[in-house]
């Protein structure tokens with residue numbers, strides 16, 4: 001029985017049982033089989049969820065880029081590592097071989113060193129989906145610098161907050177980016193952001209759109225001339241297993257975004273293992289994950305997981321509707337993609353278009369389809385299964401989080417029978433629990449509760465950068481000795497899990513996690529706004545859209561509401577980015593509050609969702625009369 005390429009459901013159960021009975025042995029076998037270690041670990045696992053502290057493969061020494069690149073050179077030097085598909089289909093795709101990747105990563109690593117970056121320094125990467133993005137992450141890892149990729153759709157303010165939170169010394173960006181027919185002035189955004197970031201000494205700029213940009217003397221440097229002078233060999237920095245590999249920010253329900261810290265060995269072992277298992281990866285497959293590397297899905301399943309397996313990973317710069325809604329399928333056909341991994345929001349958008357967009361392309365290369373980021377609704381699941389998979393390619397509905405580092409719940413394709421909207425079974429090594437509101441574990445099947453994980457896994461985030469207390473409070477304080485995911489889930493009669501959605505104030509819009517508090521904070525900065533509250537409501541493409549209730553200040557000034565709505569969305573765009581814009585804004589004289597002054601979001605949510613038949617008990621409210629007003633004026 002192998003931990004990989006499980007042959008049937010019985011074997012899955014056996015492997016899972018083994019991983020629960022003796023987790024150390026299970027992960028040790030995987031770590032031994034597949035990786036290049038400079039020194040073996042002394043201890044597989046140390047853990048204590050009370051502190052919380054988790055360490056995997058303590059004492060081991062390695063460099064993840066040796067595992068993702070160097071190790072493959074002898075047998076796969078000429079194989080394509082990164083297959084870059086540009087925004088414009090007329091621009092030629094780039095096949096970057098493992099050898100070329102090795103050279104480009106080492107050159108950039110040498111440039112970073114020359115610019116004063118050392119082991120442990122933080123480097124912010126703010127780039128579009130071009131090869132330099134993947135290469136920058138690997139170049140940091142090569143020299144032991146900690147990368148912090150910020151999604152290039154975030155605003156200047158969101159960028160500066162993230163740069164400052166982790167004290168980045170350097171930003172790597174480009175002169176601009178392409179998105180369908182549009183170009184975006186990324187360097188301008190960086191310039192704005194850095195007005196607030198005194199710690200940034202250097203900005204390296206990739207030339208992508210050849211636009212005229214300003215270069216700040218002494219700070220900004222074009223990358224290419226530096227690369228041209230750099231050597232193609234760079235000795236890897238030998239890292240400890242638990243040295244940080246990267247920081248990636250994710251929204252919490254309150255406060256600052258959380259800089260989740262992932263460490264080296266555990267993250268590598270887990271992403272490599274799950275990539276191979278969940279996508280049933282075989283040599284010569286062409287794997288395409290449509291996520292942006294600005295999110296965890298891109299880190300784990302465009303860069304580290306695929307490359308650790310010596311796979312070919314497709315990177316797509318563009319958008320699904322340029323030049324038309326057939327673009328994804330054109331790419332699948334052109335590169336003979338075997339595994340295709342995307343988000344429900346994309347599936348819903350694609351399903352709205354004419355079927356001809358799909359049917360004119362040959363999708364016969366596909367073997368496995370994946371979904372991630374939010375619950376997939378039944379209709380989207382069937383559309384994906386019928387039209388893309390032609391009922392032959394299983395759908396792996398993969399549940400996981402930025403914090404988990406890798407996929408936690410998923411069918412194993414061709415082994416686990418799929419069921420629409422169910423992520424099915426936990427992967428080997430993963431021990432799930434459902435908890436009730438009193439903190440008791442709910443046993444048995446056909447139950448629902450709050451999803452927790454009771455045993456560590458190698459790729460769990462170890463802390464929040466600079467705030468271990470918040471890490472403990474957010475994930476380990478709700479239930480004793482459990483990691484709390486923030487999601488609700490149900491377990492059906494055979495033990496399959498279905499994720500029902502967030503149980504906190506995080507709303508997932510088009511697959512992006514948005515905390516309500518930071519959006520409310522930015523709205524409240526508008527001079528005319530006194531207070532606001534945000535809730536989610538169902539949207540047929542985005543999954544959820546945002547509904548804002550806004551109380552205006554009594555200024556006596558009569559402003560046109562539509563203008564105010566635009567201004568409010570403008571402020572949100574400046575503070576966070578266009579992804580957090582509100583679809584509906586209702587002005588109101590008050591918000592329903594408890595006697596302790598907390599906004600009763602439950603009521604606002606029901607009104608936004610048009611479910612006003614059963615508002616529940618409103619008698620305990622401080623101001624029950626406001627509920628009727630809000631209902632009468634609902635949008």
Ligand code: WTA
Nearest residue numbers: 372373374375397398399400401402487499
């Ligand atoms: C949600 C993305 C249902 C969930 C990898 C989780 C899902 C949050 C699924 C994490 C799924 C992710 N079914 N819900 N298959 N996958 N989610 O950090 O609420 O961007 O907590 O990580 O997305 O989002 P994140």
